Amino acid sequence: MATTNETTVPTAPQQVVASYPSYRQVEQAVDYLSDQHFPVERTMIVGRGMELVERVTGRLTSLRAAGLSAGPGAVVGALIGWLFGWFGWLDPLIASLLLALYGAVFGAIIGALIGLVGHAVTGGRRDFSSVPGFRARSHDLLVDTEVAERASTLLRSEGAPGVGEAPVPR
Structure with a gap:
């Protein structure tokens, strides 16, 4: 039986449900999903366009x-x-x-x-x-394919962080 820890990379297929220009915004989105009782252990934050600063x-x-x-x-x-x-x-x-x-x-x-x-x-x-240090140009929120539609719906709902400006649905 496999144990789960913070450094384990998920093996389930995932898809991008939203992209954010800053880490702070993607962090707020995951926090919002957590507040909505979404299984955040099925999400992953990926920085794109890494650059040395x-x-x-x-x-x-x-x-x-x-x-x-x-x-x-x-x-x-x-x-x-x-x-x-x-x-x-x-x-x-x-x-x-x-x-x-x-x-x-x-x-x-x-x-x-x-x-x-x-x-x-x-x-x-x-x-x-x-x-x-390093920084990313954008941050993608990946979610297991099985629950991606629910995450996308929650992030587009009223009261979600950045509705109207971010997230940028994919």
Whole structure:
């Protein structure tokens, strides 16, 4: 007997019942179907026309590169220091919180140095920081063929989100 989880792709034949320009709108449509007691486990949201979007967050100077790397370095150093103190791996025994503090300082210094070296290695080719992501141009709502007509009727009914502008029936 097959178990169902969130990552399982449905094997039943499906058809597109509506297309939406934004994820928010298709999300509202699925929520509306759920409110109408439609079996939403028989739906799937598919993004079409995927594109990489990189939001530039600012100029990356040597000082900023060092600062951005010092934070994660401090966290790793604090964790390592705390573990050394917790398991008593250093003699004489030093309090784990004090070792975590020393580890954070040491980790921040090492992280900053790694950030500086990493920035210097690029040679000015990438003097900005950014956050990459993906977005779709449109979103299709697929429903199992057996219940597609009911979903389509519900989405065209009065009170459904986006009636008149979205969904775009197929």
